[in-house]
Amino acid sequence: MCRITDRPNSLHPKAAADTDGLPEPSRCSREALPGNRARWEDATVEQTAAITVEVRSSSTLPPRDAFEQWEALMADAIVPSAISPLHQGHWRGKITSAQFDRVSVALMRASAQQVNRSPKMVARSQGEFLLANIVMEGTNWTEQEGRTAESVAGSIAFYDSGFPLLSRTTDNAMSTMLRAPLQPILDYAGLTRDEIPLAIPIPTDGAMGVVTRFFQDMATLTAVEAERASVAFDGQTTGMLASAVLLAVGKESPAPANSLYTRQQMMAYLRNRFTDPDLTVDEIARACLVSRRTLYRMSEGLGGPGALIRRMRIEYAKKRIRSEPTRPLNSIATASGFSSDRHFYRAFQIETGMTPGEFRAQATPRGLIADRR
Template identity: 35%
Template sequence: MSETYFPLAVSPSDPDEFHGWISHGSYSGVELSAVGSTSQRVRRTDRAIADAEDEHLLAGIFVKGHGRLHVGDQVAALGPGMMVLYSSGRKYHWDLDGDWQKAVVQIPLDRLRDHSGLTLDDVPTVLALPGTSATGVVSRFFCGLADLQRTDPEQAAVLASPAMDLLVSAVTLAAGSAPPTPDAFVREQVLDYMRAHCADPGLTVHRIAEGCMMSRRTLYRVFDDFEGGPAAVLRRMRVERACELLARTTLSIAAVANAAGFLTDRHFYRAFRTERGMTPAAFRVTDTVPFGRRPD
């Protein structure tokens, strides 16, 4: 953990039974890690702070388990889906209970200032931000990215391009002021809506625009950087859902097509071949590794 972030004092609650893991990626100045373990206390000490050259802003996002961040007399209690912002330049400690997992976003404060004009005074630190709030959209993006980088770092690097803008949006939203709503943030809101409804065969580009309270023209502009626009993104989501069902279940091909949001088997076969270059049946036969399995 010290090598991934900066010097930390880590004390497992039960050293004999301790186990944990960590993965890390770097995306144009934004560091993202996924980390999990059994119970432990993590401390940022005065000595470590005094020896540090740079100060960082961190966003801790819980995926599993619970933890409490202590900074001075402030305490933030977090559970799954919740996020907290804090600084490496202040003494703090984490009490992490049971088996837990979180994503951690890290950025040097000077880079944050250069990119957005924000300083640490603008950041509401040690405040538990719920996953149901607007910042939850950003939290889910980083959790998904942290999960993907463990299995497919090349794809994660492609999807990480809006990471800086999304983190700035999360900070601004947490501060309670109106963010500049860059396209990257709006797009992530739309993607969040699409993920939640892609299994509905009646979901169309028109319905997506209505559900996200925007015009079709705005929706297409938000997806300018995506080949094929929102319709192609929706197709890819449905095919990915179908791949998961094909690998994890014994459902018939027709049942998979319906569960993945395709109106007809014909539409399903056409979309699957476009995205995967093979038929669903061939994918089920050749996919010998269970979908989503993470490397040890």
């Protein structure tokens, strides 16, 4: 049985799942046509609305036929490959696919499988693509160019469709797959093909996590939201994927200072590190793969990186003062990232117009100690 729906959110990890971890589609917009290959008419290059397709073996669809349908869907969403099950018996797979700018996003969960993209398939393919696999659940082993990436949940790895690859997954594994034309990525990043770090798993934390969360969320948008996102992020998705490659390589991003990715990257890094008293502008710039000058341009409308950090620290301190009315203020200052009480008091007055003690007196219910030091 192959079913198609335009409501992709049932595949998201936050959605309720059935007993084997693969949720039912909430409704079907149409049935797949007879035969081993499902006709996926909406999955064209112009597609923005996400389409969800589920394939499962049943009493009327033997596992072999179900798997052939799945192989056809994978070829449409990612690249043509020979796919085979790693276990006998019941087969089930589900994929949500959408196109934004020139980047295809596919969120999928499936029974254990092996994917083989042979040299003959590579030779027959039209176009060359950068592939990225963001593992969300389970484990994926992929071999390419003499390396084997063992990718676990919370990692991303890049692959080149112009080279053969062999991949295996654990049962019920879940990934977000990205596919984009290779040359625009190289042009944007200013890299050569040989510089792409193929088959190397990279943790999706820090700045890299900004990219992976962005694409994971894009894959689960409804039709209306996907159309809006396509307009809002026009031209940005290729740049974000290229910047992810640069993060993996460790080179500076050529993205303009006002681009969506660089601003998101900066804010995500600051949110994770603002309580570190040793955090410097140079460190932030290196983490965002930009120069100091670009970093200041990125944040000039917000007062600069120093002002951003100060505001984050003061907001954090205010929350601690409200929630811990008897905690010494010097302890809150240290926990908020200030290296000294003097810096804390000065920054607090700049941001709030009052001292920490005065703020505590206003925020603390009567009967509690208001200004312990």
